[in-house]
Amino acid sequence: xxxxxxxxxxxxxxxxxxxxxxxxxxxxxxxxxxxxxxxxxxxxxxxxxxxxxxxxxxxxxxxxxxxxxxxxxxxxxxxxxxxxxxxxxxxxxxxxxxxxxxxxxxxxxxxxxxxxxxxxxxxxxxxxxxxxxxxxxxxxxxxxxxxxxxxxxxxxxxxxxxxxxxxxxxxxxxxxxxxxxxxxxxxxxxxxxxxxxxxxxxxxxxxxxxxxxxxxxxxxxxxxxxxxxxxxxxxxxxxxxxxxxxxxxxxxxxxxxxxxxxxxxxxxxxxxxxxxxxxxxxxxxxxxxxxxxxxxxxxxxxxxxxxxxxxxxxxxxxxxxxxxxxxxxxxxxxxxxxxxxxxxxxxxxxxxxxxxxxxxxxxxxxxxxxxxxxxxxxxxxxxxxxxxxxxxxxxxxxxxxxxxxxxxxxxxxxxxxxxxxxxxxxxxxxxxxxxxxxxxxxxxxxxxxxxxxxxxxxxxxxxxxxxxxxxxxxxxxxxxxxxxxxxxxxxxxxxxxxxxxxxxxxxxxxxxxxxxxxxxxxxxxxxxxxxxxxxxxxxxxxxxxxxxxxxxxxxxxxxxxxxx
Amino acid sequence: xxxxxxxxxxxxxxxxxxxxxxxxxxxxxxxxxxxxxxxxxxxxxxxxxxxxxxxxxxxxxxxxxxxxxxxxxxxxxxxxxxxxxxxxxxxxxxxxxxxxxxxxxxxxxxxxxxxxxxxxxxxxxxxxxxxxxxxxxxxxxxxxxxxxxxxxxxxxxxxxxxxxxxxxxxxxxxxxxxxxxxxxxxxxxxxxxxxxxxxxxxxxxxxxxxxxxxxxxxxxxxxxxxxxxxxxxxxxxxxxxxxxxxxxxxxxxxxxxxxxxxxxxxxxxxxxxxxxxxxxxxxxxxxxxxxxxxxxxxxxxxxxxxxxxxxxxxxxxxx
Numbered sequence: 001x002x003x004x005x006x007x008x009x010x011x012x013x014x015x016x017x018x019x020x021x022x023x024x025x026x027x028x029x030x031x032x033x034x035x036x037x038x039x040x041x042x043x044x045x046x047x048x049x050x051x052x053x054x055x056x057x058x059x060x061x062x063x064x065x066x067x068x069x070x071x072x073x074x075x076x077x078x079x080x081x082x083x084x085x086x087x088x089x090x091x092x093x094x095x096x097x098x099x100x101x102x103x104x105x106x107x108x109x110x111x112x113x114x115x116x117x118x119x120x121x122x123x124x125x126x127x128x129x130x131x132x133x134x135x136x137x138x139x140x141x142x143x144x145x146x147x148x149x150x151x152x153x154x155x156x157x158x159x160x161x162x163x164x165x166x167x168x169x170x171x172x173x174x175x176x177x178x179x180x181x182x183x184x185x186x187x188x189x190x191x192x193x194x195x196x197x198x199x200x201x202x203x204x205x206x207x208x209x210x211x212x213x214x215x216x217x218x219x220x221x222x223x224x225x226x227x228x229x230x231x232x233x234x235x236x237x238x239x240x241x242x243x244x245x246x247x248x249x250x251x252x253x254x255x256x257x258x259x260x261x262x263x264x265x266x267x268x269x270x271x272x273x274x275x276x277x278x279x280x281x282x283x284x285x286x287x288x289x290x291x292x293x294x295x296x297x298x299x300x301x302x303x304x305x306x307x308x309x310x311x312x313x314x315x316x317x318x319x320x321x322x323x324x325x326x327x328x329x330x331x332x333x334x335x336x337x338x339x340x341x342x343x344x345x346x347x348x349x350x351x352x353x354x355x356x357x358x359x360x361x362x363x364x365x366x367x368x369x370x371x372x373x374x375x376x377x378x379x380x381x382x383x384x385x386x387x388x389x390x391x392x393x394x395x396x397x398x399x400x401x402x403x404x405x406x407x408x409x410x411x412x413x414x415x416x417x418x419x420x421x422x423x424x425x426x427x428x429x430x431x432x433x434x435x436x437x438x439x440x441x442x443x444x445x446x447x448x449x450x451x452x453x454x455x456x457x458x459x460x461x462x463x464x465x466x467x468x469x470x471x472x473x474x475x476x477x478x479x480x481x482x483x484x485x486x487x488x489x490x491x492x493x494x495x496x497x498x499x500x501x502x503x504x505x506x507x508x509x510x511x512x513x514x515x516x517x518x519x520x521x522x523x524x525x526x527x528x529x530x531x532x533x534x535x536x537x538x539x540x541x542x543x544x545x546x547x548x549x550x551x552x553x554x555x556x557x558x559x560x561x562x563x564x
Numbered sequence: 565x566x567x568x569x570x571x572x573x574x575x576x577x578x579x580x581x582x583x584x585x586x587x588x589x590x591x592x593x594x595x596x597x598x599x600x601x602x603x604x605x606x607x608x609x610x611x612x613x614x615x616x617x618x619x620x621x622x623x624x625x626x627x628x629x630x631x632x633x634x635x636x637x638x639x640x641x642x643x644x645x646x647x648x649x650x651x652x653x654x655x656x657x658x659x660x661x662x663x664x665x666x667x668x669x670x671x672x673x674x675x676x677x678x679x680x681x682x683x684x685x686x687x688x689x690x691x692x693x694x695x696x697x698x699x700x701x702x703x704x705x706x707x708x709x710x711x712x713x714x715x716x717x718x719x720x721x722x723x724x725x726x727x728x729x730x731x732x733x734x735x736x737x738x739x740x741x742x743x744x745x746x747x748x749x750x751x752x753x754x755x756x757x758x759x760x761x762x763x764x765x766x767x768x769x770x771x772x773x774x775x776x777x778x779x780x781x782x783x784x785x786x787x788x789x790x791x792x793x794x795x796x797x798x799x800x801x802x803x804x805x806x807x808x809x810x811x812x813x814x815x816x817x818x819x820x821x822x823x824x825x826x827x828x829x830x831x832x833x834x835x836x837x838x839x840x841x842x843x844x845x846x847x848x849x850x851x852x853x854x855x856x857x858x859x860x861x862x863x864x865x866x867x868x869x870x871x872x873x874x875x876x877x878x879x880x881x882x883x
Contacts, residue, residue, distance in 0.1 A: 154783040168699070171700065201842050
């Protein structure tokens with residue numbers, strides 16, 4: 001039986017396999033949002049690429065179930081230690097394991113960052129500026145919006161106003177609630193996106209059928225994940241995706257350049273993949289963990305950590321969920337969780353008494369997640385919980401997505417504990433600071449106000465966090481950042497980091513689109529530099545110029561879909 | 565001497581076409597000019613009502629027929645199609661049944677228009693979010709466009725039949741209708757060019773606006789989606805000119821109307837292709853027609869081109 005990806009796509013077969021001692025051009029660690037795009041671009045440009053993935057290579061028909069509990073293995077469930085004054089819940093919506101990474105269980109909200117997000121320090125005196133501007137990234141946003149592709153309104157009024165390549169999705173009950181509440185209060189909102197879920201068929205992927213299991217892994221193939229958007233094309237162009245390969249350390253040569261990656265294969269045996277350059281795309285916890293675990297003579301504090309900032313400036317977004325009970329039916333389970341939002345409070349407003357802002361988005365917990373939220377939000381338990389859950393179809397939920405600033409004390413370190421391979425696990429410390437607390441309080445109140453305005457009879461809220469970025473941030477100054485604006489580490493010329501961990505600040509936008517856009521930009525840079533990456537220590541920071549000929553098929557709306 | 569489209573067409577046909585064809589064309593044009601095309605128009609009414617009935621049938625099915633009033637256009641377009649067919653064979657039916665069913669259907673379109681406006685008002689945000697809710701809500705001008713075939717039916721009911729062009733029959737008919745008022749007599753003799761041009765202005769506006777917002781919804785992904793949006797104002801301008809000037813009615817109006825008609829036909833092909841390209845394609849006809857591009861919508865745009873063309877082949881009112 002062929003390896004199925006969604007309802008209509010199958011994995012190209014056979015996949016190229018490199019021999020044990022083959023020297024490849026790039027070894028990419030982690031095939032998630034960034035890794036998937038990178039491996040596709042580099043393979044298409046003719047490089048020999050191996051991508052290591054700790055988790056399995058999902059066959060969407062065999063491995064995925066449309067069930068909340070049954071989808072638990074999409075997450076990174078290995079041991080991790082969490083701490084700090086406001087510890088993060090790890091192991092669910094903020095990290096993935098398996099080809100496609102977190103993009104197989106993201107809600108696929110795909111807003112762009114605002115131009116102001118790239119100049120947070122200049123404009124608001126907090127956080128840090130990016131080493132690039134919005135306008136450097138904008139063509140990549142536009143390209144990735146077509147590659148995924150993103151469905152949404154033809155006019156998105158915030159930040160740099162733009163439209164979307166696919167039409168908006170119809171609104172579900174909770175989208176109605178958001179739009180109704182916002183309009184009552186005179187707040188602008190958009191309906192039907194931006195979300196990387198197909199509102200019409202695209203190439204060999206069918207349109208969304210609104211069955212509601214987006215974040216349990218979309219078996220339809222309508223939701224974009226790099227597993228179905230970029231990985232098949234990478235394999236067609238000769239890349240190897242090596243699943244069940246848990247990277248343990250990056251190997252450094254005498255001359256200070258890396259020469260490959262040690263990893264544990266499916267049987268737990270340690271293997272070595274030689275490579276002329278290494279890209280780490282393990283996301284905000286595993287990337288710093290791997291680099292810290294790779295400490296060796298000459299790099300006592302971990303690879304690329306001469307600045308001491310590796311693992312620091314970790315960020316999560318405030319993700320408070322506000323739930324409201326309505327007289328009429330809402331049916332939370334229907335339609336994609338992500339399909340309406342307002343970014344009216346995105347930018348800094350001095351009158352609010354804190355820097356930066358937040359977005360208001362629809363969220364759609366299925367019953368198990370909803371029950372957990374109700375335990376936290378209203379202490380529902382026993383009979384009380386049953387009463388609440390009987391009303392599940394009358395509840396609507398909206399989420400705050402608030403920007404938490406990068407702080408040095410929010411960090412990823414190595415713990416004493418070891419995982420099944422004997423590698424020290426990550427210890428994540430997270431504390432909220434004054435600005436963050438004010439922002440969360442304001443955002444929470446505002447969303448509750450919207451919920452009341454929409455006509456809720458009862459409103460409760462649960463504090464939680466969403467997304468993880470930072471911990472290997474990019475910057476111009478090698479003494480305060482880990483990588484430069486193309487993801488190349490300041491310390492080692494052929495070691496790159498490309499994933500959410502290089503974000504210096506995070507805005508109040510879901511990071512998925514930005515991570516993929518950054519990956520495409522890094523890939524263009526690597527392709528432009530060519531062999532210089534492998535043989536030269538010279539750091540050329542000139543802009544690569546965007547390439548439009550490396551996109552997966554169907555990006556230009558050409559070609560007939562295969563009809564099953 | 566003013567350029568008269570029908571005269572030129574007749575001359576050109578006589579010169580260039582073989583005799584039987586030229587005669588057919590000349591006679592058809594004469595029938596049009598004289599208002600003697602009741603049976604043909606009845607046939608057109610019957611076919612267009614079937615198309616608009618199917619369109620409204622599945623569009624309202626998508627809305628689950630949540631309001632019983634949503635059945636009325638479906639039932640009425642069936643009735644109108646039947647009346648049109650009967651009108652082909654019976655002069656009496658064409659003047660009575662077809663006329664009354666057409667009037668009721670037109671009224672239904674106007675009522676539907678108000679229901680659709682209310683439907684948009686009932687969307688979250690209502691008319692405070694006009695763009696969002698026109699795009700996401702019920703199609704605002706669709707009920708009025710649904711009235712196209714009813715309007716044609718109404719006009720057909722006042723026309724003379726093809727056989728009335730014969731001089732003997734004509735004299736008898738004239739005796740019967742001597743008492744009929746000015747506009748009725750104008751209609752009967754094909755003198756309603758200005759009237760039909762004015763109608764074309766309205767219809768081009770409605771269908772152009774429908775095309776504008778529904779293509780805007782998908783952000784004009786295909787360049788062809790701009791064509792009805794750009795053509796509609798041209799048709800409107802030509803039709804306004806046609807109301808005021810006979811010259812424009814015989815030159816610009818037929819030219820842009822023919823373009824609109826062709827554009828509608830091409831759009832119909834594109835929409836049909838869009839449906840076939842959805843997963844499942846023609847194996848899932850109902851589902852894909854429901855959720856794919858509206859299959860008959862481009863024909864509504866073609867219909868306004870048809871109205872303009874028809875207007876250009878008629879005679880002007882006497883006043």
